[in-house]
Amino acid sequence: MRQSQLFTKTRREAPADEQSKNAQLLIRAGYIHKEMAGVYAFLPLGLRVFNNIVAVIRDEMNKAAGQEITMTGLQDPAVWQATGRWDDEVVDVWFKTALKNGSPLGLGFTHEEPITRMMKDHINSYKDLPQMVYQFQTKFRNEVRAKSGVMRTREFVMKDLYSFAKSQEEHDQLYNTMATAYENVFARVGLGDRTFKTFASGGVFSKYSHEYQTVTDAGEDIIYVNREKGIAINEEVYTDEVLADLGVTKNDLTQEKASEVGNIFSLGTRFSDALGLSFKDEAGDEHPVIMGSYGIGPARLMGVVTESLSDENGLVWPEEIAPFSVHLVALNLEDSEVRDWADGLYDNLTTAGVEVLYDDREVRAGEKFADSDLIGIPYRVVVSKKVKDEGLLEVVTRATGEVRQLTEEELFADFGVSRNA
Numbered sequence: 001m002r003q004s005q006l007f008t009k010t011r012r013e014a015p016a017d018e019q020s021k022n023a024q025l026l027i028r029a030g031y032i033h034k035e036m037a038g039v040y041a042f043l044p045l046g047l048r049v050f051n052n053i054v055a056v057i058r059d060e061m062n063k064a065a066g067q068e069i070t071m072t073g074l075q076d077p078a079v080w081q082a083t084g085r086w087d088d089e090v091v092d093v094w095f096k097t098a099l100k101n102g103s104p105l106g107l108g109f110t111h112e113e114p115i116t117r118m119m120k121d122h123i124n125s126y127k128d129l130p131q132m133v134y135q136f137q138t139k140f141r142n143e144v145r146a147k148s149g150v151m152r153t154r155e156f157v158m159k160d161l162y163s164f165a166k167s168q169e170e171h172d173q174l175y176n177t178m179a180t181a182y183e184n185v186f187a188r189v190g191l192g193d194r195t196f197k198t199f200a201s202g203g204v205f206s207k208y209s210h211e212y213q214t215v216t217d218a219g220e221d222i223i224y225v226n227r228e229k230g231i232a233i234n235e236e237v238y239t240d241e242v243l244a245d246l247g248v249t250k251n252d253l254t255q256e257k258a259s260e261v262g263n264i265f266s267l268g269t270r271f272s273d274a275l276g277l278s279f280k281d282e283a284g285d286e287h288p289v290i291m292g293s294y295g296i297g298p299a300r301l302m303g304v305v306t307e308s309l310s311d312e313n314g315l316v317w318p319e320e321i322a323p324f325s326v327h328l329v330a331l332n333l334e335d336s337e338v339r340d341w342a343d344g345l346y347d348n349l350t351t352a353g354v355e356v357l358y359d360d361r362e363v364r365a366g367e368k369f370a371d372s373d374l375i376g377i378p379y380r381v382v383v384s385k386k387v388k389d390e391g392l393l394e395v396v397t398r399a400t401g402e403v404r405q406l407t408e409e410e411l412f413a414d415f416g417v418s419r420n421a
């Protein structure tokens, strides 16, 4: 993409109405637009990162045998009444609306109820199990606090997967498969070293649930971490009994602020009992399906990556989720020979399959470098008259500041692509 055609503008100053670092940086760099408190639009660069995170999650869900669907934002009250979750006294984040004739509708804040009802059309026998079904879908939540930028918004996309099993043993296998898939996701988006499987309250059907908590000052939760064992305990279940269960003592744990980037939850038969989702075993006897639910917020992940990895000069994206791999920053473009050569390099890189943001604007070098730091693409390749004459490209790694001088050949080899692709 040519930067001269990108409609978004960068800003030097942080917006005055944002407290969180992630919102400040993402707005300054032109990744997001604040529509109102807790509601953000994703702009071209931001959408690319968001879509890359979604792609990582989708890949891991598919590898774990998840089947993708998409359900609806509009929700039928009847299905929520059946589980007792329509009542505002029970669920305090509902956004509700109504049809022209006055009948109420909900805007989904999660999807256990409708998917359980839907699966009744498809699960009858033990032969139909196990199943894992997921979606990326908009959730609406009337959150009280909305001060954490894209980490907590009132409209957000969630990846929610639901598992359906015929026995506790089968459920436990699905649950462990998801735990592994989640660990892969957090590693791939660059948060593996600071994200901990965290024991949290489990509700009625299991002793614990697991949250994946990323240690960050921007987090709204308190956890107690044991880095050696790679586990943590949410303060809500931080009791002597839990410590004993996990074989740790207070001295083995450090208190940290953290943000919940995902969670995995055993639901038992809570929803299948209430909505009548059952299967026949080999003898023809009827049993409720054992369910689990597994959520990740891609935008929360984007916010947590921003909070965790950015530096005083701007954003720093891990390669797997960066909006582009290379920021080709061209200087001396008023010289038509330099421009032709820079255009050619851009075309060659793009043709070879490298994702390039090409700063082809005729603005001062200082402005280009400041914008490049702010935007945070993993590799900056600088071209100029001097570079063209001397034949050595300057390649700067955004995360470390490492500078390398490479020939064009070496640059292409570095990206594992052929120059004449």
Ligand code: ATP
Residues within 6 Å of the ligand: 110, 141, 143, 150, 151, 152, 153, 154, 156, 158, 260, 261, 262, 263, 295, 296, 297, 298, 299, 300, 301
């Ligand atoms: P929290 O305690 O932070 O409110 P939650 O318990 O409500 O989270 P779930 O309902 O299980 O979270 O949602 C699954 C995932 O969706 C969370 O782990 C998080 O990544 C994301 N998520 C939840 N609420 C929001 C929100 N308001 N904005 C953005 N992402 C969210």
Ligand code: MG
Residues within 6 Å of the ligand: none
């Ligand atoms: Mg919540």
